[in-house]
Amino acid sequence: MKTLFTPPWWAASPHVQTILPFLFKVAKPITFRQRQELPDGDFVDLDWLGQAQNGQPILVIIHGLEGNTESHYVRRMLIEAKKAKLAAVVHHHRGCSGEPNRLARSYHSGDVNDLAYTLGQLKHYYPDSPLYAVGYSLGGNVLAKYQGSTQQHSLLERAVVVSAPLTLGACAKRLESGFSTLYQRFLIKRLQQKMLDKINTTDLTEQMPITKEQLKMLNTFYLFDDKVTAPLHGFTDVNDYYQQASGLGYLQYITKPTLVIHAQDDPFMTAEVIPTQDQLSPMVEYELHEFGGHVGFIAGGWPWKPHFYLEQRIIAFIFSEENTLTEPDGSSSSLSH
Known part of the structure; x- marks a missing residue:
């Protein structure tokens, strides 16, 4: 599925794309919290949308730096997941769920172990449920690294990486x-x-x-x-x-269908986050849009009632029957590069 993202005239600025969604009020879905104890004595909190049933597809949402269930992109994704009849759960990084974590350490951009533990627990308690994930910004980098470092052992059927700082230093x-x-x-x-x-x-x-x-x-x-x-x-x-x-070097090792979405005008990024074709696994579909800001992608409407590109694109990719878009030479396709 190739869908071009074009912002409305009033949202062409990367800062409008980045800031307005943060200010725009999104109805808070009803969630319930599950505390997950970790092997090192710490914990992370999972916020569930509804009660998952074994066999029902589960979407794991991984927020960005200092985000949580209250983040605008998380709220919108929960709403769309409910419409798509997906069970959804927000994986909080340590200390991001409103209560300080117990240990001196916290979380970081390459911390795949906590995510791997959450996915392992989900697979244990819901063995017949296919697992999907979407990660935003820092959470997207974590997800990209998880996909590449676990390769064929990834517990995810499909993953979507949004606005990830794949080259952290830059x-x-x-x-x-x-x-x-x-x-x-x-x-x-x-x-x-x-x-x-x-x-x-x-x-x-x-x-x-x-x-x-x-x-x-x-x-x-x-x-x-x-x-x-x-x-x-x-x-x-x-x-x-x-x-x-940094997640960039892991993209070439991904063996499960993964969509990566970037905006060229993202004020958090530079061109160094953009992978070359040689850095992409055939299982990675890469979308590079001219506009979109950082986790913005306002697609239309008006400032007081915008609508967005990301949620529909994420749902479409999750339910897509194709593993990836491929070129005649077998390499992965990108929307624009």
């Missing part, structure tokens, strides 16, 4: 200039507050790699990842983290 640098610094500032403040709460937690204070005073100085993703993310999660430094966690 994306971190991109957010240090121009209007994009506003997005960085907004997210860094949330990360700093979460880390401050842990520094102030008696049982965790000594495990923190920085002090309160040092934390205040970490005003870029590069600095935060170097002084917090990398040491907390066992990486040598920020460059080691970015190299190991």
